[in-house]
Amino acid sequence: MKFTDGFWHARPGVAIHYAREVDRIAADASQLRAIAPTKVVEKRGDTLNLPVLTTTVDAPMENVVRVRHTHHKGKPEPRRLQLDTTDGVGKATVEDGVATFVSGELSVQLAVGKTWEMSFRARGRQLTRSGGKSAAWADVAPGAAVDHGPIQLERDGRTSYMFDQLDLGVGELVYGLGERFGPVVKNGQTVDIWNYDGGTSSEQAYKNVPFYLTNAGYGVLVNDPGHVSFEVGSEAVERVQFSVPGETLEYYVIYGPDPKTILERYTALTGRPAEIPAWTYGLWLSTSFTTDYDEATVSSFIDGMAQRDIPLSLFHFDCFWMREFNWCDFEWDERVFPDPEGMLARLHERGLRVCVWINPYIAQQSPLFDEGMAAGYLVRNRDGSVWQWDRWQAGMALVDFTNPEATAWYKDKLRVLVRQGVDAFKTDFGERIPVDVEYFDGSDPERMHNYYTHLYNQAVHEVLAEERGVGEAVLFARSASAGGQQFPVHWGGDSTASYASMAETLRGGLSLAFSGFGYWSHDIGGFEMTPDAGVFKRWTAFGLFSSHSRMHGSGSYRVPWMFGEDESLPTSAVAVTRKFARLKNRLAPYLVEAGAEAHRTGTPIMRPMLMEFPDDPAVPHLDRQYMLGRDLLVAPVFSAEGDVDLYLPGGEWVGLLTGERVTGGRWLRENHDFDSLPVYVRPGAVIALGADEERPDGDHLDGLTLLVHTSDENGWSRTVEVRGTDGEPVTFTVRRDGDNVVAESTLTAGWALEVVGGGRADASAGTAGVTA
Template sequence: MKFTDGFWQLRPGVDALYGREAFELRAEGRALVALVPTKVVERRGDTLNRPVLTVTLTSPLAGVIGVRIEHHRGGRDERGFDLVGAEEGHGEVVVDGEEGRLVSGDVTAVIRRGAPWSLEFRDTATGRLLTSSGEKSLGYMRIAPGAQVDPGIVGNARAGTDTTPAAAYVHEQLGLGVGELVYGLGERFGPLVKNGQAVDIWNADGGTSSEQAYKNVPFYVTNRGYGVLVDHPGHVSFEVGSEAVERVQFSAAGETLEYFVLAGEDPAAVLERYTALTGRPPTLPEWSYGLWLSTSFTTSYDEATVTSFIDGMAERDIPLEVFHFDCFWMRDFGWCDFEWDPRVFPDPEGMLARLHERGLAVCVWINPYIAQRSPLFDEGLREGYLVRRPDGSVWQWDLWQAGMALVDFTNPDARSWYQGHLRRLLRQGVDCFKTDFGERIPLDVVYADGSDPERMHNLYAQLYNEAVFEVLREERGEGEAVVFARSATAGGQRMPVHWGGDSTSSFASMAETLRGGLSLAFSGFAHWSHDIGGFEGLPDPAVFKRWVAFGLLSSHSRLHGSDTYRVPWLFDEAEGRDEADPQSAVSVLRRFTTLKRRLRPYLVAAGDEAAATGVPVMRPMALAFPDDPGAAHLDRQYLLGPDLLVAPVFTAEGDVELYLPEGRWTSLLTGETVEGGGWRRERHGFDSLPLYARAGSAVIGLASDDADAVDVVPTGGDVR
């Protein structure tokens, strides 16, 4: 949210009170506290009738410094993120003359007494400046009714429920160096580099083609050796060099703002520290890395349809690992009642057993809503399991499902009630859940534990996914739990997998989907998937086949659509192409599914590395090659694991441009060995794409025409 009108003026209706000086510095145990008046104190009278900001520095983990900015501290203690890695006893405080320092591992924070206000974050070993808060960076912004500020999507959510915008905000600005680039802030579908963008951290069901996002994470990392996490699970507004072009500004409504600066020699080291603080993903079952096939959303299906799809894949030698039942496995108007629709699935236990006999895992769709028609609605109403309005009535609307209510996961009894229905399904034979939705969370409500609805808007998805993941872990065991989730926020990486949401069936949407996945990887998420072929609409065969190659070379791979099926032979029929043709959809899917099965030990090892270090399985080039300026802006290619460079093809003709960093690279599909250090132009058939292994990689074995010949060995092998 922008508060200023250019460099000198404020927007009409905005009153800015900036922290002007460190009037007092003191040590309080392992905390460094600064008293920061909003006027330079020149005489005693300047201390009267003047707001003061209190800035407290602490360290929850070595190499991490927390900054808490407070105006009035008498409000209730609001919840932040669950910082599972935070520990006591970090940081050493020194107040010496005109300077106060907090030293924590690789990062040192320095506050200088007097004016102007100055807070610097430096590399402890070298003294190199990482970033700083300076003149007019620290602000308490009073907003008058009718002020000319734009709260964006949050204003739409607040309409009719509260004053828009809020009456006061706290903001901080951290400096950007020359050439400094910013990444992250969740799964965002615009340019990977966030410089110049305004970003609202506010989960929304907006598809993949707008500034809205399903997974908003108030964390960014730069190419200058640090990252920043704002510990506010509600709405945080970021101006990334888009209000003050020399700074990243972040602001939140209220009287306090807290953030953490995390040091690291490169972005991967920052992510390692960030995931140590917010949590790392668990290891995932091997079967989850295989191909998932869905019924699609509104298509007509029953057990015979499902069986025909599975038989069709088997007849065509296409390895399948998971079958997913989307929404209509339950009865119309009844979502979620967790009951199989008896009209189309009269024998669910028998069907699930038959699917297991074929070696398939089974996933079913769920969401956190209870429709009024569901018999669970009356039970939830009676027992107090549903989110209520301030007047005591249950919050309901007709968007998505008629009379839809929302499970209150802040109520332990409601959480257990919801989990009980999931346990019944798991014992029936279901293996995992697609946890859809979780973004349409209202503000005009009261939660059982008294949580602020604004803070719960994004955090609700966390509670929802945690409840489901906990049941899977308890029923299936450690290393076997997996969800397929759409919404998330900071720390959501602890409950994988997440998928990219509702894309359209086009090359442009395929590219924006990839940008979303790369941005999410920079936000600490190790595992990611997307709807192969796009969700909305029917992809033409070229889009489908190019997306197949991309999808099977992502960490997780699912065929899914909205109102059309995604089995490959339908695309060959539409194109009039023989399935035996290497360029057919059937052949392309078989080739890349088989290739991914061969790569499974490599992918599992990358997943294990993510569980140990937080480094994602799918790695943006700027993350993998932080010292190569040629990689800084790349958003159409990535590394899959530590060694495989993937450049999806976004044209029907097969033309692609890619950048190979310095070193020796070998095409996994052709055996050609080339030297990197520049750009390449290539043309590929549907059964191919640029897929290069770098020297010393785990992947060996090359085949020009047969993906079956590709082999992998444990980490440490060489390309031959």
């Protein structure tokens, strides 16, 4: 939120008390503690009637520092994010009034004197700093000329905020802050960290994360699960400001120097994306939302896909698998699904997995409402009654996940479904969480608004991990907060069936990738409205070159033959879906390896260009193309005419679909028919391609092809891993030896080496060679 009226003045009704100087600094072995008066102290009398900020600096891990500004410390400590931290990591020293705190390569410096300046440095350069008029406590009067953002409750008396500002250098760009659908570069924006059910076409977001990183080599996490307001080069154009209500602000500065390393350290704090099984990478098909369907409808869709040779990995049942007005009771509507156990068994016999839609709301008509109310499992009003409203479901209430018994009760309802044969849950909603309520554990409801979805998704993920196994737990989640990446997969919410919405959806995915989320999906064809055939086909190509791929809509089905199936046309919707669904199954070994990297390091599968090419000055603003894993560049087509502009970084690239060699370091303008899009293989790439086009979870080693596009540099080498059916990785090392490309592995047969644009050799003896 904005506190100032230009550079010189506070807004009417706002008193801003900036840290003006450093009066004293104390240090122990692993912490600095500074006292900062909010005016320059010239004489003893100046110390009276004066707010003072206390700042502590320590480290939760190497190359990360924690800064904590406190005005009054007598209030109860608010809920913080769940972070994995270690005490006593850094080293603090004070010499001649200059304090230095060091954590790995990152250091913080403060000096006693008549100015406030806290500088963050690494490798001999300043990353950023909190300078004059940066760290502050703001005292806001009722009726002040400020916008409190999403929190517009009447407050008792004055309202306190804490904020800090960190400098932006010339050319420094800011990324992240959750899944946001505007420009991927956040400079000039005001961002409220507050989950909304707002669709993809507004400034609101389902997944709000109080973390950003910059192209200057560092990231910042504000450790507060509630409303955090960011002014990104907006209120103060030279700075990023972040503010929270209350008396304490805590944030972490995370050194990189590159985006991947920043995310690796950020996800070490907040949690890494869980591993997910290979079957999730295939095509998912949904009943859609408000459409009519029963088992016969479901079977007709599955039969239709099989008859048209379109491979399908999972079928999703949206809301109306339960009876209307009963959401959620977790009971199949017997009028349309009289034999759920038999139906699920029949779907499994066809090689399909099953996902069902749920949410954390309990409608008044659900039998669970009375059960939950009697046991105290539902969120309550301040007078002790159950909180309810009629938006979404009549008389619905919220499960109180701060109550361990309520969480166990909810999880037990889901266990019944898992034991029936359900493989995954679409954890919808979780954003419209009230703040005028009370929680079982006494949590501040403002801080629970965003954090509620974390507890919700965590509970559901735990059920699947406990029932199916850790590596088999899969969600399809819409809402999230910091740390939510631990419970994948996430999808982009309610888009519309248009090219503009397709582009904004991609921007949301890239923004989420910068926020530490490893896997991401979206509704192929758009959710609202019915797409025309062009939008559906372009979105299908984009969707099947995404981490995860689901066809889903609102009031109409998304089976491809409804958008054209002339078998004489390679550009019909059926032909386009068949082509890219089968190709994606072949890419499953490559995607599984990228997913394993996400789990190990936090590097997402779908990567903004900056993440792979941080030193290329042409890529920082690009948000209409991305890297899928390390080695594939994808540029979706956002027009019916097929025109697309894209940038290739330096080196020689090769079209995956065309085999064409193209020199990079320049912009290209291409035109693609509906059965194509720009997909380029990076120089130095090794891509594991499976032989099975029918499913993504077969034996990836049987008929494996290593698609190689070598570097021109002699001595070039790459190592990749491919997992067999037992889940154990097999290592392949590919290297250039003069004019030859040689691949080696302990696997003695059943794989081949293919150099893009060159020859091919079998690898029956465990070593393959081919002339480049």
